[in-house]
Amino acid sequence: MRRVGLILNAVALLLCLAVATPFATPAYAVQPDEVLDDPVLESRARELSKGLRCVVCQNESIDESNADLARELRLVVRERLVAGDSDEQVLDYLVARYGEFVLLKPRTDGWNIILWLSGPALFLLALGIGIAYVRGRASASAPTEVGLSEEEQARLKELLKES
């Protein structure tokens, strides 16, 4: 079924290319002309790009995407960085324009707290249950052997008779 998913992915990719690039030539992710001269700024830009969604693609970051919109976003990120924005400011700027949808890593405020805490919470709960179970088993007394059921007794007798 992943197979079909991949087809869907590919269709999405195709749509992505068709919708976002009217000029048909696909560009492949980060282009040489986008790269900033300042290596520190560039590496910050790359890190930020990895956490930003290409909003017209299926599930790709703008760092990986071939779509034109992704390229525009990469350029915007770099512009903001060159203008002296902090990482947080760049993200705020993009969220203000595209909504939270653009963040691949959801924020930890509001309802999202459920998303972030559900894993650790369930882990603690499961750990508690696990420990309680193990302790219960440690203090349980070994059960006495259960004998055969009546039916099995009858079958046993039958077998013994046969042999």
Next chain:
Amino acid sequence: MVTELGHFALILAFLVAIVQSIVPLVGAHKRWPGWMAVAEPAATVQFLLTGFAFAALTYAFVTSDFSLRLVWLNSHSAKPMLYKISGVWGNHEGSMLLWVLILTLFGAMAAWFGKGLPPTLRARVLAVQSAVAVAFFAFIIFTSNPFLRLVVPPFDGQDLNPLLQDPGLAFHPPFLYLGYVGLSICFSFAVAALIEGRVDAAWGRWVRPWTLAAWVFLTIGIALGSWWAYYELGWGGFWFWDPVENASFMPWLLAAALLHSAIVVEKREALKSWTILLAILAFGFSLIGTFIVRSGLLTSVHAFANDPERGVFILMIMVFFTGGALTLFAARANAMEAKGVFGVASRESALVANNVILAVSCFVVFVGTLWPVVAEMFFDTKLSVGPPFFNMAFTPFMVVLGLLLPLGSMLSWKRAKLDRTVKQLVPAFILSLLILGLFWTIQTGNSLLGPVGMFLGAWILSGAVLDLLNRTGRSRDLSRLFRLPRADWGKATAHIGLGITMVGIAGLMAWQEEDIRVAQIGEPFQVGAFELELTAVNQVRGPNYFSTMGDVIVRREGEQIAVLQPEKRNYPVAQMPTTEAAIDYRFLRDIYVVIGDPQDDGGWVMRTYIKPLANWIWAGAIVMALGGVLSLTDRRYRVAAGARRQATPQGVPAE
């Protein structure tokens, strides 16, 4: 003609499945041997009919019969034979048929190899298995029929998506389905045991080989998919935490948990109700996966024309089987009384910890995958949950798992002496610490990921080796190693595989180097320790595509080590470009080269990656699968089969 026969066989199989899902169940309830005996031939017939339907569809693809709508949509007469065949399951309808074929195959195998089961249990297992098949036959026949004809057959087909025309991907879905659907047998066993009201060591022993087989197939299937993504998508990512990937990963995690908890049932008659629950959930997650992938629920944002009717149908199947089984579980679970008594420090406790970690990590993936839908439905916010979330929320569990693994796998059953096991592991721990320190000092930057990954890998590997050595006893007589049960070898091998994969993932993610530039023909450039030179770019014609192929020479210290030929392909029928990365695979690193567009002022865009330890990821998966196979060939399953041999000539229980 053949197509119509195939269509007819499919409908017949549906009818047989209905009979098989009712008659044996009634028979088992009323203890009527005649009714129970229906299950076995019915399972075989069902499989043969479905097999015939599948063969008929394959025939239509192979002979390019474009009067069949499905063939027209997904094939082309100029396509290579391999992809004509893989095109059968390269689409929704055909892949569902493969799904059901495997479902009936497992049903038939349970009938063939299940001669040693108590007759009522066998009848119930086969009936439940067939009930699942009924639902999917109905789904295929009523919503996704692959045998629909076109009134006017077109001259040629529309071709299979070129991204999918790849040997790695041709075999990826069958393996994945063997895994998903293999879990259906565990589900059937669980439900049958609940109806029966009895779970004992023997049940654990019957379920384990099926789980093991399903897990091995899932491992291979996921690894193939990941490897395909690595070399085909053009930037060398191996895992994207995409909903579709998560859909296959969740059953894998639960199958791994089930594998371990079934050992406790088999050896110690404890954890019974939990194991039953896991068996239900593992298959439940396979169904959820099917639903996620085929309903378009998680991709609907992106304007897919997906048939909502199909989604609703699968949702109903899922709710019916998972919900029904869970209700049955709630009613019957307290009948499963645990017998084994064990201390807090024991193998049993370690396996409980293993299950806690695997189940919770599966839950994390589940919540992350569905959160966008939940947020949109209940909080009216559109948001994304992507790799950064999963990397942060999921990885810690794997680190804990890796830390505990060597310790837990060496603790003895019932009552273990913790301090003794810890002492035995000291050399492994020191070795791993040394490796951690080594990598910490030689790496640039201070990322924790790389060294920690190396530490975990070394820890698991050396722990597994020490575990095997320990089994030789005080004498350290190495010849004893070869007399150990295969299951012990399987366990060590699978664990080593996990360690290798961890090393690969950590190495690749922490130390990848990347270079993006406009390369001029004949002007060498340096990436890391390597010198690359683009010497020529040619236009090449393939069987059903055109290609722009670059020749790249890779040198190290002036010496040529490889010639790479990255391509950009264009498939005219599907009107789709693809990138074909050229990769120099080596033990410690891959060099990964992609060619892009020509520039106006000359030269070509080139992207070069040095990917350390990349192969270890998939090598580890193969080693894991090998461990599973070794375990599957263990003597105790063969002995169990041998006891059955009087009744039947077939031997091995699963596979």
